[in-house]
Amino acid sequence: MKEKTQVADINRSLYDFRYDEDESSFLNSGITPEIIREISAEKGDPEWMTEFRLHSLEIFGRMKMPEWGPSIEGLDLDNIVAYIRPKKRMQTDWSDVPDDVRETFEKLGIPQAERESLAGVGAQYDSELVYHNVRKEVAESGVVYTDLESAMHDDRYAEIIRSHFMKLVPPTDHKFAALHGAVWSGGSFVYVPKGVKLEIPLQSYFRLNARGAGQFEHTLIIVEDDAYLHFIEGCSAPKYYEASLHAGCVELYVGNNSTLRYSTIENWSKNMYNLNTKRAAVGENAKVEWVSGSFGSHISYLYPMSILNGRGARAEFTGITFAGEGQNLDTGAKIVHNAPDTSSYMNTRSISKSGGISTFRSSVVINGNAVGSKSAVSCESLMLDSKSRSDTIPTMVVKTDKADVGHEARIGRISDEAVFYLMSRGLDENSAKALIVSGFAENVSKELPLEYAVEMNNLINIEMKGSIG
Amino acid sequence: MGELLKITELRTAAENKEILHGVSLTVNEGETHVIMGPNGAGKSTLGAAIMGSPEYSVTGGTISFLGENITSEAPDKRAKRGIFLSFQNPVEIPGITLSSFLRSAYEQITGERIKLFAFKKLLNSAMEVLQMDAEYADRELNVGFSGGEKKKAEILQLLVLKPKLAILDETDSGLDVDAVKTVSAGIKAYKEQTGGSLLIITHNTKILEALSVDRTHVIADGRIAAEGGAELIDEISANGFEKFI
Numbered sequence: 285m286k287e288k289t290q291v292a293d294i295n296r297s298l299y300d301f302r303y304d305e306d307e308s309s310f311l312n313s314g315i316t317p318e319i320i321r322e323i324s325a326e327k328g329d330p331e332w333m334t335e336f337r338l339h340s341l342e343i344f345g346r347m348k349m350p351e352w353g354p355s356i357e358g359l360d361l362d363n364i365v366a367y368i369r370p371k372k373r374m375q376t377d378w379s380d381v382p383d384d385v386r387e388t389f390e391k392l393g394i395p396q397a398e399r400e401s402l403a404g405v406g407a408q409y410d411s412e413l414v415y416h417n418v419r420k421e422v423a424e425s426g427v428v429y430t431d432l433e434s435a436m437h438d439d440r441y442a443e444i445i446r447s448h449f450m451k452l453v454p455p456t457d458h459k460f461a462a463l464h465g466a467v468w469s470g471g472s473f474v475y476v477p478k479g480v481k482l483e484i485p486l487q488s489y490f491r492l493n494a495r496g497a498g499q500f501e502h503t504l505i506i507v508e509d510d511a512y513l514h515f516i517e518g519c520s521a522p523k524y525y526e527a528s529l530h531a532g533c534v535e536l537y538v539g540n541n542s543t544l545r546y547s548t549i550e551n552w553s554k555n556m557y558n559l560n561t562k563r564a565a566v567g568e569n570a571k572v573e574w575v576s577g578s579f580g581s582h583i584s585y586l587y588p589m590s591i592l593n594g595r596g597a598r599a600e601f602t603g604i605t606f607a608g609e610g611q612n613l614d615t616g617a618k619i620v621h622n623a624p625d626t627s628s629y630m631n632t633r634s635i636s637k638s639g640g641i642s643t644f645r646s647s648v649v650i651n652g653n654a655v656g657s658k659s660a661v662s663c664e665s666l667m668l669d670s671k672s673r674s675d676t677i678p679t680m681v682v683k684t685d686k687a688d689v690g691h692e693a694r695i696g697r698i699s700d701e702a703v704f705y706l707m708s709r710g711l712d713e714n715s716a717k718a719l720i721v722s723g724f725a726e727n728v729s730k731e732l733p734l735e736y737a738v739e740m741n742n743l744i745n746i747e748m749k750g751s752i753g
Numbered sequence: 754m755g756e757l758l759k760i761t762e763l764r765t766a767a768e769n770k771e772i773l774h775g776v777s778l779t780v781n782e783g784e785t786h787v788i789m790g791p792n793g794a795g796k797s798t799l800g801a802a803i804m805g806s807p808e809y810s811v812t813g814g815t816i817s818f819l820g821e822n823i824t825s826e827a828p829d830k831r832a833k834r835g836i837f838l839s840f841q842n843p844v845e846i847p848g849i850t851l852s853s854f855l856r857s858a859y860e861q862i863t864g865e866r867i868k869l870f871a872f873k874k875l876l877n878s879a880m881e882v883l884q885m886d887a888e889y890a891d892r893e894l895n896v897g898f899s900g901g902e903k904k905k906a907e908i909l910q911l912l913v914l915k916p917k918l919a920i921l922d923e924t925d926s927g928l929d930v931d932a933v934k935t936v937s938a939g940i941k942a943y944k945e946q947t948g949g950s951l952l953i954i955t956h957n958t959k960i961l962e963a964l965s966v967d968r969t970h971v972i973a974d975g976r977i978a979a980e981g982g983a984e985l986i987d988e989i990s991a992n993g994f995e996k997f998i
Contacts, residue, residue: 700807705844707828708804708837709854709910710861716829719857723848723893 309369310494314362317341320466323367327433327469332446340455340465347459354583354612354641359527359557365497366467370412374431378415385409392520394489401733402516404429406488408501411469422482428475429486432502435473445473448504452535452563452591460531460559460585464500468533471501474515478508478539485514485547485733492519492552496526502533505546509539509567516547516733520580523553527582530556536564538572540594545573549736552580554610559585568594568623575731576603577740578615587645589618592626592654603632604728606744607640607672616645616677621654621687630661633728635721635744637668643675648682648689655686665695666724668717718745757782757819757950758803758836758918764813765802772798774975775814780918785944785951785964787986790972791994796954797841799972800922803952804838805831818918833862835917835949839907839924845895851906852876852890855913862914879912882942884935901932908939912946919943920952925960937963958990973997 311322320341324334349356371382378386378395389395389407398405404418406429413431422429428441432449435441455465472488492499499521507513521528530552538544544564552558558581564572574588590599601617619628634642648659665674676693698720706716721744722729729737758780765773772795780786788796802809803816805828815824818834846854856872867875876890883905895903904924911919921940925933941963943949953961969985971978971994978997979985 699844702844702846704804704806704808704828705840706846706854708832708840709858709914710829710832711858712829712861713827715857715861719849719854720846723846726848 309371310365310497311367311369313365313496315341315344315364315366315463315467319366323467323469326367326369328437330436330442333436336450337466340462343455344459344462344466347462349459350585353585353614354643356557356559356583358582359529361463361529363496363526364529365494366500367469368410368494368497370410370414372414374413374434375415376417381414385414388491388493389415389489392489392491392518394487397487401484402487403482403484404486406431406472406486408470408488408490408499410492410494410497410499413470413472416472418486425480425482426477427480427482428473430473432471432473432504441473441475444475444506445504448506448535448537449502450533450535452537452565453533453561457561461533461561464502464531464533464561467498468500468502470499471503471532472505474503474505474513476507476511476513479510481512482514483512485516487516487518490517490519490532492521492528492530492556495524496528498529498531500531502535504535505544506537507539507542507544509541511539511542513543514545514547516736518549518551518736520551521553521556524555526555528553528556530558530560530581532560534560534562534588536562536572538564538566538570540567541569542567543571543573545575546588547575547733547736549577549732549739550580550584550586554580554582556581557583562586562588564588564590564599566590566592566594566597566599569596570594571598571600574599574601574603574617576601576615577732577736578603578605578613579740581613582611584613584615586614587616587618587647589620590628591620591622592628593622595623595625597623597626599628601628601630601632602728602731603630604725604740605632605634605642605644607634607636607642609638609640612641614643614645616643616647618647619649619659621648621650621657621659623654625656626654627658628660630663631728632663633725634663634665634674635668635724636665636672636674639671641673641675643677645677646679646691648680650682650684650687650689652683655684657684658688659690661691663693664724666721667695667697668721670697755782755819757784758952759817760803760814761817762814763799763802763811763816765798765809766812767798767809771812772809772975773802776972776975776977777814778970778977780950780952782917783948783950784967786953786968786970787961787966788952788954788970788972789956789986789989789994790978791998794972795975796972797922800838800920800952800954803831803920804828804836829861832916833864837911837914837916837919839904839911839919839921841922841926843895843903843907845893845898847893847896849894850891851894851909854894855910858910859913875913879909882912883909883939885909900927901929904928904932904936905939908936908943911943912939915943915947916949917947918950918952920954922954923956924953925955925957930959933957933959936960940964958986961986971997
């Protein structure tokens with residue numbers, strides 16, 4: 285516990301440092317057919333992709349902004365730079381990555397984590413991947429881990445990408461899905477062959493360094509039958525005054541009897557609009573496990589969705605959201621039970637302080653064919669002061685009477701009595717409150733990869749130090 | 754024996770209602786004091802005020818510890834000076850194990866780091882005194898503990914933190930006969946190991962049987978209504994509080 289409450293104050297500069305951009309590498313801001321064609325040409329898209337982008341742009345123009353969540357009025361899409369030319373093509377050796385970019389990832393601890401605990405790493409800086417590599421033995425097992433652009437141009441994967449890309453999340457899904465379809469760039473493609481169980485995780489890290497820009501990476505993961513994969517995603521950006529936009533998209537296909545664990549720690553800076561879409565299709569007796577930590581961004585809309593298509597498919601969602609001053613984080617999860625004997629479990633914690641707003645939305649749909657299915661939702665919120673807000677908005681649609689569903693929600697404030705109790709044992713007020721918050725989050729943080737759990741506790745400490753005293 | 758705790762004309766209020774109307778009492782080093790009195794008399798308020806509870810504001814008088822005025826000091830500072838309060842209703846803290854919490858508290862109070870192994874040894878020997886199952890160390894602090902288990906966990910903290918003054922607020926309430934015996938043994942062990950002082954708030958005389966009481970204070974309606982030696986306890990056991998109200 286010492287590690288959780290007494291971690292030396294880490295400097296926020298870990299995330300806030302930045303390098304100047306050469307603005308000649310920016311495409312013009314705004315989202316127009318000309319910009320889209322330019323991005324497509326820069327990237328050397330195959331023809332179908334150029335058409336896909338333009339079609340998505342058309343849909344984007346037709347669709348309305350969401351009207352049901354936190355306000356995104358402060359986001360002016362005409363001012364967002366959708367694409368930034370990389371200085372150099374993607375490398376497989378860190379020493380070939382441009383110095384300032386490599387230093388950024390070194391400060392974030394990515395090459396070190398790669399050496400110590402990962403099977404492969406992808407690193408995106410602004411619009412493009414700058415580094416991708418997998419361990420030799422992993423590559424030899426047939427696992428493919430690369431950027432989507434390379435894979436799209438590789439005859440072995442071109443067809444698989446064309447048949448899966450934005451099929452789970454079509455551009456018509458919502459306005460920012462359409463935007464993503466038009467301007468997407470970077471991200472990862474992972475393919476795990478039948479029967480391959482990858483014991484150590486792969487990790488992609490997304491860093492948005494440029495001012496007033498957008499990041500639109502696309503992650504497509506296909507896990508074949510009888511396989512296992514743990515994929516970790518991390519994101520951060522330095523703080524600017526101008527709004528930034530993150531509208532990524534994650535599509536996961538989990539084959540029969542397979543498990544895919546997808547862990548995210550999102551720590552965007554507090555000028556970021558994080559409008560992200562994640563979705564998984566889960567096969568027979570297969571399982572998707574989402575672990576999601578949302579700490580950063582000004583506004584977030586994030587509701588990973590699991591579609592349980594095979595008999596006995598399972599989904600587990602474990603999430604924690606921490607909304608501080610100036611943050612309105614709207615997070616949650618959706619589950620669709622689409623086959624018999626499927627089960628789902630959602631377990632979340634949300635914390636709000638210093639006027640932060642955190643809203644948890646859960647949606648569980650049990651279709652008529654999903655007989656014998658089970659779903660349990662448990663969400664707890666903790667407000668650290670009277671300025672902050674926490675809401676829980678559950679919906680459940682159950683179309684069969686042969687299903688078992690449960691929902692449990694608790695909203696509370698940090699109690700003076702608990703703080704006094706801990707202080708009477710020698711802990712100062714900050715440590716006492718940090719301990720209560722860490723304890724509240726423990727159930728969820730223990731699910732995070734170790735270094736992320738440590739980072740999360742550091743973040744809690746920074747947030748707590750900022751709020752009290 | 755020097756003066757440890759000196760309370761002078763203490764007045765406290767909660768939500769603008771005065772509860773203690775000028776209480777004075779002194780506890781010397783190594784002494785055992787007992788506070789008795791009817792329900793709602795202000796006994797627990799006195800204990801909480803000595804620890805610095807934010808629930809009560811001090812509206813008059815002073816609290817000194819080892820000659821220093823601590824009336825407006827934060828509870829953690831008081832804990833570091835050597836004051837301990839065993840809560841009547843210990844708070845449940847989910848997600849934090851008893852063991853890791855207590856290790857952190859130990860380090861805060863002593864100002865020294867302790868290696869995990871050394872701490873486990875210290876903790877295990879204290880748990881043995883209280884006949885606590887070793888698995889309690891890894892349970893979340895007070896979460897799902899029965900009333901008796903919570904009280905034992907408080908005394909466990911007392912044995913590990915070794916304060917100079919231990920205030921026990923109705924540590925015996927709601928305990929069965931065997932649990933009272935175990936808790937008493939724990940209090941006795943604290944006394945023997947540290948020579949510390951005790952301020953025991955109680956309704957029940959069972960818990961006092963193994964201890965030699967130096968001084969008894971009866972609080973009624975926010976005031977000291979009577980004081981005496983150990984003999985006062987017997988008198989109250991026989992006749993109740995009527996004559997003090």
